[in-house]
Amino acid sequence: MSNPVYGKKAAPSRNAEKLSGALWTLVVGFIVFLVWTPFQVALFNGQQIDFEKPIYIAVLLGCLLLIGWIGIFFTKFRLNDERDLLAVLVLLLPLTYLLSMFAAASHYMAVNLLLIQSMYAAVFIVSLYLLRHKQINVTIQNAVLTVAYVLVWFGMLNWLGAWNVAGGIVGWFSNTVKGGRYLDAVMTDANGLRLTSVFQYANTYAAFLMAFLFVAIFALIRSRRWYGTLTHAFMLVPIIVSLLLTLSRGGLVMLPVVFVLLLLFLKPARQILWILHLGIAGIISLAITSPVTNIGERLSKVPDAGAAFRGWCWLLIGSAAAAALSWVIQKYLAPWLDGKLEGWTKRRLSGLWLPIGSTVLVGLVAFLLIGTGLRSILPANVETRLENINFKQHSVLERMTFYKDALKVVKDHPVIGTGGGGWASLYEQYQNNPYVSRQAHNFFLQYLIEVGIVGFLVFMGFILYIFYKYIRGYIKNRNELDDYSNGFFYLILTLSILLHSTLDFNLSYGFMGILVFLGLAGMADAMDSREVKPALKGNGIRYGYLAVLTVAAVTVLTVSGRSLSSNASTVEAKGLVRYSTSYEEIASPLQKALKLRPTHPESVLLLSALDQQIYKQTGQEEFAEKAHALLNKTLKKEPSNKQLLNQLVNLYDLKKEPELAYKVLLDNSYRFKWDINWYEQLISRASALGSEARAQKDSAKEQSYFQDALTAYDQVEAGIAHIKTLPKEQLQGRPFDVTPLIGMSISRIKELSGDSAGAAELLQTGFTGSYADLASQPEPWSPDWYSAVAARALELGQASRAQIGDGINDDAEEATMEANFGIGLQAYGYALNDAGGKESELPAPLALAAGKTQLLSGDFQEAINTFKGKLSDDYSDAVNRELARWYLGALKKANLVQDQDVYNKLIAADPNEAAQIDDVVKM
Known part of the structure; x- marks a missing residue:
């Protein structure tokens, strides 16, 4: 006869078995885990550092519960029936996530999802054996x-x-x-x-x-x-x-x-x-x-x-x-x-x-x-x-779009998938229109993306087998088992959540995933379960399984512990950034975090930004090299991480290597084909570099850059046309249109290529809103026109800058500020290029607007050079005095040695300028 507790379902004597104190300790721990989890474990496939800690703690607790189970059941566990076999087969689920890591779109998220899947497997195993005791089963149902x-x-x-x-x-x-x-x-x-x-x-x-x-x-x-x-x-x-x-x-x-x-x-x-x-x-x-x-x-x-x-x-x-x-x-x-x-x-x-x-x-x-x-x-x-x-409602249409785009990802990564978090990493590359959704809004499709056909078949086989055997057992035994033992409680949980998850990302919440795997274990406990073949009952398989389980539990415990420690160090560094000015003090916890998780994106972003800041202030090349090495190393693991790519672009800009910055944008443009900001950077830089090549009489480079810009512009136009074909009920997502910067950049190319009519027409298309009147001004591309563009851009950028910090749409205001400042600086660059690099030939108002923009953008040294380059000895001129005032303010803001000669001349012309210099410093 089968073991009454660990064998077949039949024996009623199991209900009368005396339960040990150790087993009840495990039960209490499991219930505490269930109570703690919903208030802690939020979405687990985002990249926010604040989401990590509760997830890693949950994984730690899950592993501790599993280790406790191994200690209690080490001498009792037997592979007697199909339920015991499920305790072995559930390990295939995290194993498929481990397999998918070989093709992971994001190593960071793949590791996190592997840890989560390991926790689910632990919950399933522990639940499967605890629920065999009716008293414990009743207790857990009541606790849930x-x-x-x-x-x-x-x-x-x-x-x-x-x-x-x-x-x-x-x-x-x-x-x-x-x-x-x-x-x-x-x-x-x-x-x-x-x-x-x-x-x-x-x-x-x-x-x-x-x-x-x-x-x-x-x-x-x-x-x-x-x-x-x-x-x-x-x-x-x-x-x-x-x-x-x-x-x-x-x-x-x-x-x-x-x-x-x-x-x-x-x-x-x-x-x-x-x-x-x-x-x-x-x-x-x-x-x-x-x-x-x-x-x-x-x-x-x-x-x-x-x-x-x-x-x-x-x-x-x-x-x-x-x-x-x-x-x-x-x-x-x-x-x-x-x-x-x-x-x-x-x-x-x-x-x-x-x-x-x-x-x-x-x-x-x-x-x-x-x-x-x-x-x-x-x-x-x-x-x-x-x-x-209705089927024409925007959320329905958007979900259908998500699903079609998800299948595109599957088509390119069919066998082992993209690793955990694959959709969040890759959706911008495959999306049909510029929506923002780090979730596919269908658990099963998202699972298919992450582990491919192999992992998906394993998962579906696992849950469908449990459903089939449960339904078969329920029909056969529902008159013999009471409502606590028939598993119907767990069927309701699992069926409800899984069915709703065909429409949404419920299982991207740790607590919901725990409920599902608890539910699957409860159904498995009540399913129609036959004895396994005698060959599987040997001690070799039994001890081998327990050994593998122990090694896996200890490994996951170690990884999650290291991840938790890494998270704590990164959070500490984020806190230090708010009040510390010491590089060593801030860098130390980040370096510790990266020893534990060498390519953690947020830790890398923080340390790289810190190194770039020191390089910007001191010019010491070693800091730029450190930032460069760190970013390149991490991008090998996180190739689609837009923040890392943008920071690499910023680093090349700091190092005065615009061609390399441009190459990053060009090489990765296919990843972000609906990001108008990416196109804006790509097109404006291509236009600027082409203009420089033209000034240097390098026609091959000029045509190469200009052609890149025109190709990207064609893609923007094609995207705009495609958006117009969407059903009117469907939201397009992020803005996607010709921006003033794109309009000016492509117009400039057309003008230089001899297509003045096309340039004027495109300027009308791109210069809309607050820039509309500038598109109709006579003599565009003249120094005075550039001055007007730079002044307008500065005015609009300052207006947005003044709103940052009030807590209302700060991110949007910052993006608007940067966009306007970018327009002004692009106009200044074109004018300077046309003047053969001689700032002395530019109008003073243009240099003034450009210098202010550079200073407000945080580029102090460039602002100092711009102001100084246009200064004259005529301090009776109001514009020249303003140039001097901002020049001196920029020096003071950058903590550089004051230019006493300019200061003396300015104060001699107007003593009130001293206070106004301080006003510049406060900006």
């Missing part, structure tokens, strides 16, 4: 439900104005609480306020709520205690109201699909109970959602204790009413239904009638809410979201 209910109330606390209470509860252990508020527990987008709870993303919270709505219904029906029935029934209304407050169309669409599928597993009597409980809670939720929504929107703007009290009254009274009605149904109707429908239950296909009827009913309700005025009973924001449920 408790965590879910806490997250629902956590979300409602934030919605109904008690964000300080919610933040205070978790602030002591969560790094997501800032200023007493959990960040983005209520997010705002174009649709208005959306509830997200701990997930910070409404659609994933909707998937979570959908899963636990059905789990709560299942739990209240199976409960044999009145307080259990009331507790679970009480939670139905908060869950449904929260689901509506997410404004998630995907959640509303997938909810009836999952509901009907789950009904297929139930007997007719239970099907009726599910429909009744969901219907009652749904009607009450719809009745109170409008006032709760309005109150939440008001509380987001101003504190109002009275409104908050009314909101809580609506919610709690509605929940209590639903709980009371559900208790009555369970107390009186449920036993009657069991008796009445006992005969019907035995009929063939009896379980299909209500699911079919429910499908028809769901279709009718959907028609009434979407296609008629009945939706007006809902809050305005929910009504709007329902109105927009």
Whole structure:
């Protein structure tokens, strides 16, 4: 006979087995892990340093749990049946991620995803054996439900104005609480306020709520205690109201699909109970959602204790009413239904009638809410979201675009994929239009991209095998096993989250992934499991597996520990940057971080920027060489990292190697074919370098650069034309149009090539908005015209610069500032080139505007040279005095020796200039 605990499912004696203290310690650790994770583990495939720490801690905890399991089960583990075999096969999942690292688009993200997959495997193995004990199984199910209910109330606390209470509860252990508020527990987008709870993303919270709505219904029906029935029934209304407050169309669409599928597993009597409980809670939720929504929107703007009290009254009274009605149904109707429908239950296909009827009913309700005025009973924001449920809605069209682009990636990387984080690294190279989405919005496609066909087949084979064997076992044994042992709790979790993940990136959240693998383990525990072949039961295989598992666990523990230490050092350096001016003090933790993870992108960016700053200040070549070596080494592992590439361009600019900077832009342009800023840099630099080659009589270089610019411009025009073919309902994404800098650069090429008419026409196209009047000025390309362009660019750039720091669109203002400054400097470069490099021949206002722009851009030495190059001895001239003032201010700002001769002449001309020099320094 099979071992009653670790062998076949049959033996009821396992339920009576005395459980050891060590096993209960493992259970407690597992539950603490489940409680801690949702408040910590956010998206795991971003590149923000703040996201790393909780992920690495979660991986550490997962490994410690696995090591604890190995210690407890070392002498007990046997490969007796197919469930034990699954504990071996689950290791193939991280193994396929390890394999995909050989072709990783980003080594950094590939390592992170490998660690995450290893944690999931650990969760599966530990869960698979803990859940075999009914007492532990019941404890874990109750713990998961408790965590879910806490997250629902956590979300409602934030919605109904008690964000300080919610933040205070978790602030002591969560790094997501800032200023007493959990960040983005209520997010705002174009649709208005959306509830997200701990997930910070409404659609994933909707998937979570959908899963636990059905789990709560299942739990209240199976409960044999009145307080259990009331507790679970009480939670139905908060869950449904929260689901509506997410404004998630995907959640509303997938909810009836999952509901009907789950009904297929139930007997007719239970099907009726599910429909009744969901219907009652749904009607009450719809009745109170409008006032709760309005109150939440008001509380987001101003504190109002009275409104908050009314909101809580609506919610709690509605929940209590639903709980009371559900208790009555369970107390009186449920036993009657069991008796009445006992005969019907035995009929063939009896379980299909209500699911079919429910499908028809769901279709009718959907028609009434979407296609008629009945939706007006809902809050305005929910009504709007329902109105927009159609295949022409922008989010649907955008998702279809993501999916098509994802298949392009798969086509180029079919076998072992692109490694973890492949979509985030490569999507700009394959995208159909300039959208921004580091997620493919489909878990299965994203998984396929990351591990290729090989890994995808392994994963799908693994989960489909569990589903098949579970369904087979459920049908065979559902009359023999109770509701705690039949695994239906875990089926609901897994099925709900996986189905919703066909529309979104729920499994890019560590906690959601943990729930899925816990659910798969729970299903595997209850599945139809046969004994394995005797050859697999030998001690050699058993000890070999445990040895491999131990080595893998220790390795992952070590890697995650090193990663955690590296993260801590990088965070320390980021903190030091704010107040320290010591190179050694800031560089030391970064160097430590890079010893642990040599090509960590953010650590490299920080240290490289620091080295470049020192090189800029001192001119010491060793710092430039260090930055160059570090960037090139990291780009071999992170070839599509735009920040690293831009920093390499900046380094070449600092070293006065514009050709090399240009080559980086040209060689990597295929990676960012919808980034208009990349095109802007590429085209403007090609135009400038071509103009320089022309001045040097190097016609071959001139034509090469000009042709590169014109080719890139053709690509921009083709992109603009393509965008016009998108469905009018689809958002194009980032701006993609001819910018003033592109317009000026290509116009300049056409002018030099003899196409004055084409140049003038293109100038009209590119010089729009605040530059429009300059396109129509007589004699473009003259020194005075360049002066007007540089002055306008400086004015617009300064206006944006003044707005930076107020916390409102700072990134956008900085980008606008840099774009305008770039236009002014390009105009100055063209004028200087036309003057044969002789600044003395340029108008003083042009040099003044260019020097100011250089100074405000942080290029102090260039500004000093520009100001000084145009200075004259005529201090009665106001423009010359301004040149002197800014020249002296730039010297002082750069901590260089003051030019006493110029200072004396300026002060002699106007004593008030001394104070104005200080004003320049303060800028």
